Amino acid sequence: xxxxxxxxxxxxxxxxxxxxxxxxxxxxxxxxxxxxxxxxxxxxxxxxxxxxxxxxxxxxxxxxxxxxxxxxxxxxxxxxxxxxxxxxxxxxxxxxxxxxxxxxxxxxxxxxxxxxxxxxxxxxxxxxxxxxxxxxxxxxxxxxxxxxxxxxxxxxxxxxx
Numbered sequence: 640x641x642x643x644x645x646x647x648x649x650x651x652x653x654x655x656x657x658x659x660x661x662x663x664x665x666x667x668x669x670x671x672x673x674x675x676x677x678x679x680x681x682x683x684x685x686x687x688x689x690x691x692x693x694x695x696x697x698x699x700x701x702x703x704x705x706x707x708x709x710x711x712x713x714x715x716x717x718x719x720x721x722x723x724x725x726x727x728x729x730x731x732x733x734x735x736x737x738x739x740x741x742x743x744x745x746x747x748x749x750x751x752x753x754x755x756x757x758x759x760x761x762x763x764x765x766x767x768x769x770x771x772x773x774x775x776x777x778x779x780x781x782x783x784x785x786x787x788x789x790x791x792x793x794x795x796x797x798x799x800x
Contacts, residue, residue: 642777645753646784649792652742653717655750658791659725659740660714668790669783670797671695678703683725685709691729702731708739733762752787756780 648655658664662682666672673692680687689704708726717723723742728735737757745751758776789795 640758640776641756642780643753643755644777644781644784645751646781646788647745648750648752648788649748650750651748652723652744652750653714655752655791656714656717656723656725656742659742659787664790666798667796668787669693670786673699675704680706683709685712700731702729702734704729707737733760733764735759735761752784754780754784 650658660683662675665675669675671693673694675682675689675691677687677689682689683706685706685708687706691702691704693700693702705728706726707728708724710722710724711717714723721743725740725742726738728737730736735758737755739755741753741755743751743753756776786795786797790797
């Protein structure tokens with residue numbers, strides 16, 4: 640399953656990239672985040688592998704995230720880059736996912752965040768979920784983006800929701 644979601648954020652690209660890359664900010668906008676801890680490497684850096692635990696309703700989902708692309712590597716170099724790339728692979732029980740995020744300037748003070756998402760499922764239950772509920776994955780991705788937008792633009796924290 641593949642889909643792309645996007646959102647415009649009323650902040651310059653450099654500010655958006657720094658907020659997205661800051662591990663201290665993750666719990667404020669990533670709904671359901673219980674834990675995001677690097678197992679090897681430094682948070683957000685190319686090649687870093689992290690353990691991620693999300694609470695989704697009554698169910699806890701644990702997966703491993705690996706950063707597969709980050710350009711520019713140093714966020715201070717954003718001014719010289721047309722597009723900021725942040726890609727990762729996520730592996731969990733019965734699921735593999737690739738997320739390819741791109742940040743581009745939509746205007747002088749506006750950033751377009753595009754996120755390509757690809758999922759592959761194994762095991763009967765996960766294949767069934769992917770087949771019967773593909774919209775739920777897209778909806779969740781868009782919800783994370785909307786939560787980030789509200790956090791970045793207005794300081795809204797999902798932990799208070």
